[in-house]
Amino acid sequence: MILRLALIAMCLAMLSACAAPGGRLAGGDVPTSESTCLARGGSWTQLGRAPVKQCLLRTRDAGKTCSGREQCEGLCLAPDGAVDGDRVEGTCSVDTNRFGCRSLVRDGVVTTLCVD
Secondary structure, three states, X not given: OHHHHHHHHHHHHHHHHHOOOOOOEOOXXXXXXXXXXXXXXXXXXXXXXXXXXXXXXXXXXXOOEEOOHHHOOOOEXXXXXOOOOOEOOEEEOOEOOOOEEEEEEEOOEEEEEEEO
């Protein structure tokens, strides 16, 4: 039982270390508490595989052209059909969800990233 709890604690620590960092919203980072999330108009929900709820916010720059995440409140998404290594312009995501497999644009180059 103690080994199982230790394993669970280790997994949660690893997940939190691997979890996407807070967003770069103009008003500050993505909230980490339910009350702050709801006050900012977000949805408090489970986004990844871990049974941990997080704040999901809509971005104000959705659809804006970008060449990297630093230009977006959320992610800089590659256009449909782009493959790893392609040089492209992306568009800013509609929300702050960073989970799932996505083709992202970093420094103008497509990179596929999967986050559980």
